[in-house]
Amino acid sequence: ALGVGNPTRSSMLPGVPTIAESGLPGYEAYSWSGVLAPKGTPAEIVARVNADMVKVLSDPATAQAMVAAGAEPKPGSAEAFGAFVRGEVVKWRDVIKKAGIKVE
Numbered sequence: 754a755l756g757v758g759n760p761t762r763s764s765m766l767p768g769v770p771t772i773a774e775s776g777l778p779g780y781e782a783y784s785w786s787g788v789l790a791p792k793g794t795p796a797e798i799v800a801r802v803n804a805d806m807v808k809v810l811s812d813p814a815t816a817q818a819m820v821a822a823g824a825e826p827k828p829g830s831a832e833a834f835g836a837f838v839r840g841e842v843v844k845w846r847d848v849i850k851k852a853g854i855k856v857e
Contacts, residue, residue, distance in 0.1 A: 754769045756771060757771055758772055758780065758781060758782040759781070760773070765820060786824075787834055787838070799831050800831065803831040
């Protein structure tokens with residue numbers, strides 16, 4: 754591997770630099786997944802689901818299984834994840850516009 758697209762080095766390939774470290778500052782392109790809820794979901798439900806997800810993702814056996822499958826669990830707050838998703842929308846919207854990508 755020449756580099757990883759994550760913002761930080763992968764725990765699965767710690768000796769492989771990020772693309773940004775390899776000479777393309779700011780480069781970030783990687784897959785991610787998360788749990789989302791419809792707009793208007795009551796805050797207490799969001800908080801409960803988030804707390805349950807953090808508990809599951811923080812379990813060593815679960816984390817180990819996810820890493821073995823190629824995923825790196827990153828439990829955190831619903832607010833932080835929301836900010837991340839909003840940032841991804843802006844980033845990729847701009848890439849799509851600049852590249853002139855059209856839906857066919």
